[in-house]
Amino acid sequence: MRKPGVYDYRVTPETLAEKVLSATREAFEALGLDAAVLPTRTAVERPRDSKHGDYASNIALQTAKKAGTNPRALAEKISELLAAADGIAKVDIAGPGFLNITLDAAAAGEIAGKIVAAGDAYGTNNSMEGVYANLEFVSANPTGPIHAGGTRWAAMGDALARVMRASGAKLTAEYYVNDAGAQIDHFAGSLLARAKGEPTPENGYVGAYIDEIAADVLRTRPDALSADDPYEVFKTVGLELMLADIKSTLADFGTHFDVFFSEKGLHDRGEIDTAVQRLADLGHVFEADGATWLRTTEFGDDKDRVLKNSKGAWTYFASDCAYYLDKRERGFEKLIFMLGADHHGYVGRMQAISRAFGDEPGTMEILIGQFVNLLDNGEPIRLSKRAGNIITLNDVVEAVGVDAARYALTRYSADSMIDLDIELWTKHGNDNPVYYVQYAHSRTNGVLRTARDRGLVLGDGYDASLLHKPQENDLLKALAEFPSVVATAAELREPHRIARYAEELAGAWHRFQNSDSLVVPKVGEQAGPVNVARLWLANATRTVLANALGMLGVSAPERM
Incomplete structure (x- = not known):
């Protein structure tokens, strides 16, 4: 992929917004108004009714009152200046001062050529250039398979990482391995018991996977039960096997991490002692009831937190402090944590x-995600074949496939609970959103194959002004919006915007295909310049659909 950057798309929502702001500054100067009230940025929107133009702006309404002038009069001056700008066909004024902007057909049509030239770099932008971020997600305990909630983060977190990188951020995707503490001891005890044919101990783990890993430990270490410390063997080897299983499952799901960070390493390297000492030096640590505490109530927490308990053992909270400091000392300026709804507290x-470490608000971001319910024809599925009492990532993939699972789990805002119905997401029809988008992509490829077979090629250029029909114009406007959609998804940490955009674009393509705008002429008819222009449009649509699906980690099939 090319390095993210800004391409000359001539007239896009971003460049048009800049033209609007520039014309507004000129209007203020011409009218003798104080330009200090002007915003540094503005935006344009697509009107609901295309009869009102291609884009609309309310900047006159936003600024007129602050400048002490009539919004309609200000709008008239802005429209006069804006209409003279390159790529603008006309500017109409509606109501008290809304600007309705219609683009020149050639300027609008040129976006297709720019997209084809940019290829898989189209959609990338530099809105997050200079941001050095650490994104932590999934981080399920290495004591069992990843459950459905973790599956949601595996899809959303990976998609968010792709979107932020596409927007110029330097980002590290990280998985925090909780390989220290009581849950690891219970896991090891469960493995040892199953290897001996004994009942699962109290607080132990159950499920077919425990029997599988216990057997794998014995295959790896045939002497495990007769070793000097069988428990330690099952703990060490079992943890390695479980973590390998998690990594393999994530990789098969298309989710990749740059770093798997060990909690045990914090203990081994003495980082917890260092972090607590740093907090003590800052004056935030105190002793009470035989324990060591962090005075978190000074920083908005509902109660102070224990760092070392009365038995002299570090708490999970102490590990969290050390882990946070470790990230900061690795140079990360933005720390993003994706947590399940059960971690809201x-x-x-x-x-x-x-x-407490003295960092500015906004250094840490915490995204909370709601749960996922797996349904079959509307009925909930509650048990896993392997884990016994939970639905796992592998269960979700087995039910609907990788593409459908990833798309379904990234299609909704993180704070929305998801009912993932197998019947819907395996359907080959327009009701299935991922099928709808993938089918649009395959349809563009079908058009391109037919064109190639008929000898119709892109050539060195095309007459962009020929793309002026309503369905062509709608498709061009949708294509032009992709970079801003990506930038917004990155800024708001909402990768679901990419999925919803892809569906809108697929709809615009299907409507274009179902109109009388033929890319390839009928048999016996000669191809002309308009067919070449539409071929560029089809190629651009194929590119953007593939790029959008790629940002979600979903495949873009050429045939379906």
Whole structure:
């Protein structure tokens, strides 16, 4: 992929917004108004009714009152200046001062050529250039398969990483391995018991996967039960096998991490002692009831938190403090954590860690995601074949496939609970959103294959002004919006915007295909310049659909 950058798309929503702002500055100067009230940025929107133009702006309404002038009069001056700008066909004024902007057909049509030239770099932007971020997601305990909630983060987190990188961020995707503490001891005890043919101990783990890993430990270490410390063997080897299984599952799902960070490493390297000492030097640590505490109530938490308990053992909270400091000392300026709904109570204490270390608000971001329910024809599925009591990532993939699972799990805002119905997401029809988008992509490829077979090629250029029909114009406008959609998805940490955009673009393509705008002429008819222009449009659509699906980690099939 090319390096993210800004391409000359002539007239896009971003460049048009700049033209609007520039014309507004000129209007203020011409009318003798104080330009200090003007915003540094503005935006344009697509009107609901295309009869009102291609884009609309309310900048006259936003600024007129502050400048002490009539919005209609200001709009008239802005429209006069804006209409003279390159690529603008006309500017109409509606109501008290809305600007309705119609693009020149050639300027609008040129976006197709720019997209084809940019290829898989189209959609990338530099809106997050200079941001050095660490994105942590999934981070399920290495004591069992990844459950459905973790599956949602595996899809959304990976998509968010792709979107932020496409927007210029330097981002590290990280998985925090909780390989220290009581849950690891219970896991090891469960493996050892199953290897001996004994009942699962109290607080132990159950499920077919425990029997599988216990057997794998014995295959790896035939002497495990007769070793000097069988428990330690099952703990060490079992953890390695479980983590390898998690990594393999994530890789098969298309989710990749740059770093798997060990909690045990924090203990081994003495980083917890260092972090607590740093907090003590800052005056935030105190002793009470035989324990060591962090005064988190000073930083918005509902109660102070224990760092070392009365038995002299570090708490998970102490590990969290050390982990946070480790990330900061690795140079990350933005720390993003994706947590499940059952961790909502962690937000206050984690934000308190950041503030206790003296960091500015906004250094740490915590995204909370709701749960996923797996349904079959509307009925909930509650048990896993392997894990026994939870639905796992592998269960979701087995039910609907990787593409449908990833798309379904990234299609909704993180704070929305998802009912993932197998019947819907395996359907080959327009009701299935991922099929709808992938079919649009395959349809563009079908058009390109037919054109190639008929000897119709892109050539060195095309007459962009020939793309002026309503369905062509709608498709061009949708294509032009992709970079801004990507930038917004990155800024708001909402990769679901890419999925919804892809569906809108697929709809515009299907409507174009179902109109009388033939890319390839009928048999016996000669291809002309308009067919070449439409071929560029089809190629551009194929490119953007593939790029959008790629940002979601979903395949873009050429045939379906």
